Every structure is written in structure tokens, then in C-alpha cells.
Amino acid sequence: MAIAKRKFTFYKHMMTGVSYMIPVVAMGGLLISIGTMLGGVSVIDSPESFAGIVYFAGKTAMALVVPVLTAFIAYSIADRPGIAPGLLLGTMAVANGTGFLGGIIAGYFIGYVSLFIKKKLRVPSAMEPLVPVLIIPLLSGIIGALFMSYIIAPPISAATAAMITMFKEMGTSSKFLFGAILGALPGVDMAGPIGKIFTTVATGMMAEGIFEPNGAKVCCCMVPPLALGISSTFMSKKKYTKNEKEAGKPALILGLCQVTEGGLPFLLANPLRVFPATAIGCSVTGGIAMVFGVTAPVTMGGIFALPVMGNPIGAVIAVTAGVIVAVALLAILRKDVEEEEVVKEEELKMDISIKVE
Template sequence: MKLLAVTSCPTGIAHTYMAAEALQMAAKELGVEIKVETYGSIGVENEITEEEVRDAHAVIIAADTKVDKAKFEGIPILEATVQEAIKNPKKLIEEAMKLENSKEHIEKVIQPRKKKGQGKKGPYQHLMTGVSYMIPFVVAGGILIAISFAFGIHAADNEGTFPWALSLIGGGSAFALMIPVLSGFIAYSIADRPGLVPGMIGGMLSSQIGAGFLGGIIAGFLAGYTIVLLKKWIKLPKSMEGLMPVFILPLLSSLIVGLLMIYVIGTPVAAMNAGLSNWLDNLQEGSAIVLGLVLGLMMAFDMGGPINKAAYTFGVGTIAAGQPSLVMAAVMAAGMTPPLGIGIATLLYKNKFTKEEKEAGKAALVLGISFITEGAIPFAAADPIRVIPSLMVGSGVAGALTMLFKVKLAVPHGGVFVLPIPNAVEGVFPYTVAILIGALITAIMVGNLKKPIE
């Protein structure tokens, strides 16, 4: 029996490859041949060929983003989330092995999964598809802006200089494309290629009228479902169907989305954005600490899952063209803390971890300093009752402390590697202290809650 699989997470960094490895290991244990194609941040790897599709019994698509299923036409497809593939790979493979090529049997196997809410897609998948395409623009733009700050906080004001060029590339270009790309690929996830044009136009309008991230998300969903409805409502003769994708759909959808964004949606959403910005600017110390605590708990709760991504996206939304943000500082500190805390725990409490876990702890330290929260997932999956609360407490404390210390961050990613860049972080020393305290709290809690290895 031959199975195929595709894995894809929003960032394409950790979950994608962890899910692939989990499926491969489970298949080996079950004596099943499997090939896993990964949709990572560097593109498609281990690509499945047409010949392999012809020989396959079934395909597992474990993804939180849109995956093109066209090449798998004719074989049974079992859809799941990335988290399912990481936590229950054997179950997915066993379900895929039961699939037969009859439509009735596939529905019989998959319907119970839908009732349990497993493998669900819908709005979350569409949003995560947009976020996955947006993140590289955010990271590249943010780091370039931070490097321009190294020449002086106002060095980019001098037109024609190198800092000015860096700021133009990062802020004037990468950051300017951020919301249109988010909107465009939300619409693409809903309506395929026809959704890109109205989605990106709606996102660009959202940026121009001050509706920001929230407006961009609304524009993406509006564009996608507008295309779906237009395709359903407009029926043309066969001889004129070629006009739909290149003329009728782009024109009508762009007009509808554009007018709604300008005259209906834009003004109230822009007002909400301005209100949120004012609220963040005027946060009292107590409220700021509570916000940092909540963001920290969210970052550690599912380590790269939807709650983590919601906190991260909120943090990114508070960085306007490279302006330092209290919220982004709390989010990154809280995201670094889980793997760092786990790594430190494996060093301090060696009798509580297996040899394999100690080796994984070294990798977790590297992932932690790089702001890849997913480095803690293997430990959380192995012992969730003890590990997840420990991670959440440490991250909550780290987020709250950054707010207490009034640390600000001008970049959306990079971990410790952005700390040496002048002006990228306002308060490097207290920021480092906050992260270390959070990580140590996690390490101590994990070390004391876990039982010794016999």
C-alpha cells in the first residue's frame, strides 16, 4: 500500500516539517510506504510526481493553508489539520488506509471527522493562507527598517542615502505590500486565482484609507465571496466563457469590493483602528501589564496554532511603517520563552528527560533564540498536562514584564539577532531580563512538575 501526504502550516517553518516527520515515522511503524510533500517557506519540497499519484492508494492533506488538490484528482483525499498530523499521525494513516475509491465510502469515513470538528477549514484556513503569504513581507521589511535604524533613528530622512534606500525597500515597499498580499491571498484561498485581483485592490484601499489590518482581512473575505457569488450568478454562453476570468470577474469584483471599502466599510474600520491605536498609546501601566500577560498566555497556549497566530498578527498590526511597538515586544518575548524554557529545563533537570529529549532540548534553545515557538511542541505533545501550563506561565510573565519595563520593538521577527541592531529595540537590557526570567520560570516549573525518568 502506498500513501501520499502534503503538509503546510501558515509560516512554513516548523509545523510543516514536524507534521511530515510524524507521518513518516508513523507510516514506518505501521509498515506503510508514504511520500510527504511539504509546502514550506522556501517552496514545495519532495514534490509528488504524476506517476506517484497514479500508484497511490490515498492522500492525506494535513494543512492549515490552501493546498492545490487538482493533481490528486481520482484518488481518495483525507483532509486534516497540521496539529492532527503531529499529535495523531497513526490515526490519520489508518483512516487513509481504509479509504476506497468509491465516493460513498470516502464520505462515510470523512463525515464523522467533520462532526467532531476535525480537519476543519473554512474562515480559519482562508485567514491563515493570507497570513502565510504575508509573513515573509513583514519579516523582510521589518529587518530592513531595523538595519536602517542602525545608522541613526532619523538617518532614513535624508533622501538618496543608504539608510533611506533600506527604509524605502523595507517600509515603502515590503510593508506597503503587506496588507494587499494578506487580502489577496485570503481571497485566493476562497475563490482561487480570480480572487487575487479584487483581494489585493481591496487590501491596497484598506491601507490608503486607514482601515489597516482589520480592513485588509475584511477586504480579503469580501473579495473571495464576491467572486464565488458572481461565478454562481453569471452564466455566459460557451463561446464567451473565456471573458469571465480576464474581464468580467476582475472588473465587477474590483468595482464592488472597491466601492464597499470606500463608502461602507472603510470609515468605521478606520475609526476602530484609530481607537485601538489611541487605546494602546494611552494604556495605563496596570492595563499594559494585563495586556502583556494575556498576549503571553496566547503565544504559549498552542505554540504556532490559531491562538498564537492571532496574538502574533495583532502584534504585527501595531507596527506601522517600522514604528516601535510595546505589543510586538511582548509578543516576541512570549514567543521565545517556551522553547528557551524547555531547553534550560533539559540542562538543569537531566533526570527528568530521556536522552532523546535532552538532544531535542539543545535544538529548542536554538529555536527559542530565533523566535520559533514551535520548538516546544514535541515536549508539550509528550506531556501536555505538566508542560503547557509551565509554558503559559513563563510566557505570561515575560509578556507582562516587557510591558512593565516599557520595552518597544520595531521589528516583527528575528529573536535575539535583532537585539544588537541600534534602535531596533527600546530597552535591550530589560528586554533580555524579561525573556530570561520568563524562560527560567518555565524551566523551574517543568523541572518540578515532571517525574524523574526511571
């Protein structure tokens, strides 16, 4: 129980950081997209034009992603005293090349350092108002700066650089495998805790200037509700209950808008006959999107993100392929509602007879 609680707490701190980081990513990605649409590929050479200002504002926002993530992981652990040193270490992570991974490690480290100082430090009552706003941030900042410079930066910056180089040099088969493995995750729990792993990886690589994993993620998160909506509304209606059929039409709309949670009513009602189909469908989508080089500077949007995505036709093909696979598997895995009810009645009779005996 204690181990499970610690795992949940660790995850909670990470998700706090990610939740505050996502609006920054969304803002930065949209600004970059708008600037690029207005100024074209040469916008980088016109920093004083309107398009250039918008574009470079987006680039500046993207530079804030890691500091915000680090700061709010620390905030989740130590409350307000963790924010300032978290911002410092996150900015150092960007500067020294440790990036997203360095920012996560720094967030946990500085959060627990700040919490330790907060609990153990004793000062005269007259100085107590200064503790959360000055003393803890100052001490944590010094400790954290030394930790980043001498312990974290050398190995993590090397590992981050190697990871980016490896990704850029991936062949077609490797990219398909990368996208297929991560792509399956949103289909397992409809972008719940397991699916958020893909979000974390994709967002982290966006901070390093790599947008393909995020493009694959945007495509994959559309597949489960679309597949379940099509299956329950048009293709395999006999395999769904009345309530599931009613959930099918909203699921179609939610899928187009990339709200993966639209598939939750189906998953919760019959998980073993749903998640294998949606996970495999998402896996197909993720692999194809990576091979086609689909990119996305925004984390959400579904079909509304297509105008700012790289290779939107490839995105449509990837989503369509994944949905077709998922719908076909749902037709195989799901049983007719009447058959399921007969099986349940037989199981119930068997249980009763055993109890009577």
C-alpha cells in the same frame, strides 16, 4: 462536524493570507532597521541618501502588508480571480484608515463575492478566457469598492483609530496585562494555532506603526524551547525520558533562534505538565517586554534580531525572567520518570484486575 469544518476553513483562509504577508513584513522591517542603523534617527530627513532610500523602501514595503493580506485571503477563497480585487480593497483599507481589521474583513468579503460570481456567471464560450482575468475582477472590484466606502470604512476606521489611541495611552499596568494575556498564547501550543493569534495581533499593529506587541511576541516565542531545553539538560534531568533529554539540546538552539516548535516533543509527550509552565513563563515575558517598551521591526530572529530591536537589554531581561519562571514551574509540575512509570504500572494492574473480575 460541519461547524468544525467551517471553522477550519475560515482559519485556513486567514493563515494563507498571513503566510504570504509575513515575508513582506520581514522585508519591510529589515529595510527600515538597516536604514535606521546606517542613517540614525535623522534618516527620515535624508530621503536621497543611501540610508534614506533603504529606509523609505522599508516604509513602502510596510504599506503593502495589508493589501497582500487581503489579496491572499481572497485568493484562498476564490483562487486567482480574487487577487486583483483583494489588492484593490487592501489598498483602500490602508487609504481610508480601516487598516488591518478592514483588510481582513475585505479579504473574506471580496473572496466570497468573487467565488459567487465565478460559480454563477454564464458567458458565451468566446468570452470564457476573459472571465478570471477581467470580468470577475472588474465586477468584484466595483462591488468591493462600494462595500468598503459605504459599509466598512466608517465604523472600522473609527474603531481602529480608537484602538491605536487606547494602546498609546495605556499605563504601565495596562501594558503589562496586555502583554501577559497575549504572551501566554505561544506557550500553550508552541506557536501553533493558538499562538498564531498573538502573531496576527502583533503583525496587524505593526502595519499601524506600533511595534511593541511584536517585540513582546519575539521575546515570548523564545521562552518555551529555552525553558524546556534548560530544564531537561541541566536542572531537572530525572524528570525527563531519554528521548526528551536528547531533544533538550536542540531545543536550546532552536529557542535562541526563536523557533518555538522546538518545544513540541515535550508538549506532545506530556502536555498537562508542560503547557501550564510554558504559558505562564511566556506570560511573564510578554508583560515585562511591554512594560520595558521592547520593539521589533522583524517578526523572527531571536537573539539575531537583538541588534535591530528597541531596548534589547529589556528584551534579554524579559526572556530571562520568563525562562526562570517556566523552569521553576517545570520542576514542580513534572514528576520523576521512575515515579510516572510506577503510577502507570499501578494503573495498568488496576485495569487488568477490573477486566478479570
